Amino acid sequence: MLRALLTCVSAVALVAAAGCGSSSGGTDQANTANGPVELTVATFTEFGYEDLLKEYEQAHSNIKITQRKTGQGGPYHQEFLTKLAAGSGLADVQALEEGHLSDFLDKSAKFNDLNQIGPQGLQDRWLKWKYDAGKSKDGKLIGYGTDIGPLAMCYRTDMFAAAGLPTDPAGVKSLFATWDSYFAAGDQFTKATGKAWFDSSAQVFNAMINQLDTGYLNTDDTLAIESNPGIKKSWDQVTSAATHGQSAKLTAFSPEWNSGFKQGAFATKTCPSWMLGVVKEQAGPENAGKWAVTDAFPNGGGNWGGSYLTVPTQSKHPKEAAELAAWLTAPEQQLKAFKKTGNFPSQVKAMESPELLATTNDYFGATKIGELFAAQAKKVTKAQYKGPKDGQIQENVTSPALSAVEQGKSPSDGWQQVVDGAKKLVR
């Protein structure tokens, strides 16, 4: 009873707050000329915007900014989707992660077209594939790119040496040329050491799928799982490698996976730029100097992660919000954010800056990671089409099915699980 009452009270408070919010918004709109414009910016994890927002406020005396920060991306995007559906409660500038993008592009009517309300002539600011991925099917630009996650390969030099594999960047290039050569090297490695080649099937499979022209859905939003031979081929390659002992069978980001880094349970890791921090934290100082990162990635490059800034139509100040978002995603600002958080910028100019190119990472043997990831980002040729629920198919259909195969299910039964699961989700 007490709990029910409290819920009711807080619900009333919420409604009241929402009521206040909308009414004050109304007056703001009327007094744009003289009163201050209040903008809210919602982000998750760390975007490195705290100082930048203060800087923007100082330069624009009529603008007051509040930042709403959420720790985890998952709950943040769920709330984002619910408030988008409810039609109120969102910030003026909402950050949106690439993995969730497909669920939101589908609802582009609820977002402002930034090419219409924002500053003109910005499209050359970003890498073309990053810019294109932020556009809905009907050509609306719903988000300005912030950062990206260009893919490289991380590997344990000591374990490579123990298996008789080359350890220097030039030597491993041929191992990481194609997926075939990658899995062949894996076979050689597991035979020699009895240890796993990669951490988890899903972590490899997702990178392979990201290199295809379209994701799990065709451009007409029908399921591509059964019709696109690329998906089945990748499935066969990964599951065959897993049944040959190449997978450490550790679900990514689980406590066991974290321990796996410390224990040296696997020798390679698909490594987007932001993964370097994860590797360093989980492998810890005792493994310093053992990990290396190289710009050779099977079948070229790829991207995993990165975000956009959007302006939902429920914003009371769409024009001011778009201006702020455009400023935040300018090369100068994203470079500052990169220095603060390590989020790799998606802007061409930022990637050419000497500061970024000179950035090194001591944990990975003082590799020039700025130069390395800038090169990897340019290897991505075009944005992959991701239809609605693409991200969910990856999270809730293919990843669990791959883990089921690792736990002993036959690859063909696992494939059936993928087909059935995807059909159920997209209906």
Add this chain to the structure above:
Amino acid sequence: MTLSEELATDDQRTPQPGDGPRGRSGWRHRLARLDVKASPYLYIAPFFVVFAVVGLFPLLYTGYISLFRWELGSDNPTFIGLQNYVELFADNQFYRTLTNTFSIFLLSSGPQIVIAVLLAALLNSRLRTPTGWRVGVLLPYAASLVAIGIIFANLFGPKYGLVNSVFQFFGLDRIDWQANRFASHIAIAVMVNWRWTGYNALIILAAMKAIPKELYEAARVDGASAVRQFRSVTLPLLRPTLVFVIITSTIGGLQIFTEPKLFDAMPGSNNGGSTNQFQTVTLYMYQTAFESQHFGYASAIAWVLFLVILVVASVNFLLTRRIASTGGPS
């Protein structure tokens, strides 16, 4: 004019409109009667108003939504009648999650109540610092559920978990607590029991304290052993409390959500394992509504779960009444 006079005159003559003081006193009289009749309802009204707002309305509205194909954020849901229920009764995943739920519920509620009764009996015996023991028993209940979930998921880690290391130390086989369906249910049940057993033990202890001492004295005079006293005096008199404990743990057990969600190796996942081997009905419902965004279908799941709980709770009620009364001194 005194109240008795007022009542007396009222009895003699019904007041007319414009009757001056008489009319007003009649109104006051009716107000007093209204007070006696209506006030109790007003006093309990807040509960029912709150219940109607946060309980009944959502319940009925969920039923309404379950008749639609309703995507989260969609502007024009389509009415499809009972189609969601038809699909649900042919949905393998639904039966799988229902089985998981019952399995976890039985593995948790069963041992939990037995242990709680025994624990309460222990706490009821003469102990030093009884308050210390009672607080100790309640401590797991005070711990954060999320923290418990994360710690237990770590303990039951298939590769680097403590439980498997202990098993290995004693020469037992390692168990894949994530992959093996039954093992995962046990792991989750352990988590539930660890949290709730102490809480239930205290409720039962309170009931035990209320049993009159004379009954035990009489039993002892009749030569009943401690075990016999427990069976023939304690248990039957605990009946109302046991009914309460069993019904609340049924309701809780069938709605179990946080433990399986946190147990999944994939952080934040609602899948309940790679093949939904430990996904419960509530977890499936949550996933359907807020991840897959099929609101209508999720509402249908919610309603069926509601009915299932009603049925199970009443079966439990009847069973406990029977069991407790057959063991009685009658």
